[in-house]
Amino acid sequence: MSFFNPGTISRASQPRLRIRATLWQQILQGLRERGGGVRESGAFLLGTGEGAERMATGFVLYDDLDPNCLNEGYVRFDGRYYGRLWELCSRDALSVVADAHTHPHGPGQSHSDRAHPMISIPGHIALIVPNFAHGPISATDIGVYVYRGRHCWTTFRGNRASKVLTIEAEELEIQ
Numbered sequence: 001m002s003f004f005n006p007g008t009i010s011r012a013s014q015p016r017l018r019i020r021a022t023l024w025q026q027i028l029q030g031l032r033e034r035g036g037g038v039r040e041s042g043a044f045l046l047g048t049g050e051g052a053e054r055m056a057t058g059f060v061l062y063d064d065l066d067p068n069c070l071n072e073g074y075v076r077f078d079g080r081y082y083g084r085l086w087e088l089c090s091r092d093a094l095s096v097v098a099d100a101h102t103h104p105h106g107p108g109q110s111h112s113d114r115a116h117p118m119i120s121i122p123g124h125i126a127l128i129v130p131n132f133a134h135g136p137i138s139a140t141d142i143g144v145y146v147y148r149g150r151h152c153w154t155t156f157r158g159n160r161a162s163k164v165l166t167i168e169a170e171e172l173e174i175q
């Protein structure tokens with residue numbers, strides 16, 4: 001590991017996102033159920049920390065905000081429904097720390113994914129989950145993309161995904 005990575009020069013520092021394993025499993029389950037193995041689905045990940053260090057504490061599925069957004073088989077989120085998202089964030093004093101959506105096969109970005117970030121703010125993190133979120137999905141299976149503005153992204157795949165995304169195993173807790 002080095003302190004200077006010439007591949008990720010940016011005005012913003014490198015964002016990092018932590019998700020507890022149980023929450024991650026809940027997100028995958030939600031994505032799986034809403035996609036039904038036949039269509040893409042997605043979620044906004046909500047949490048704390050808008051800067052470099054973020055922690056996901058919950059999520060909201062896209063189709064709970066925009067009921068029609070999965071009808072085409074891929075995600076097509078109507079901008080009018082962002083108001084509901086901001087209401088949720090403000091009610092719970094959370095921010096959008098990332099988004100995640102599924103693809104039928106691999107976790108590569110589509111042209112549309114690159115051209116239309118769900119949140120058009122540099123530093124935004126987009127996760128792409130392969131296989132409609134079926135099967136065991138570990139951090140190295142996920143496509144992790146950090147938005148740099150002007151339709152540019154930095155890609156973190158395979159072992160590099162852990163530079164941005166940490167799925168934390170946790171001790172069993174009694175809720």
Ligand SMILES: [Zn+2]
Pocket residue numbers: 101102103109110113128
């Ligand atoms: Zn996509």
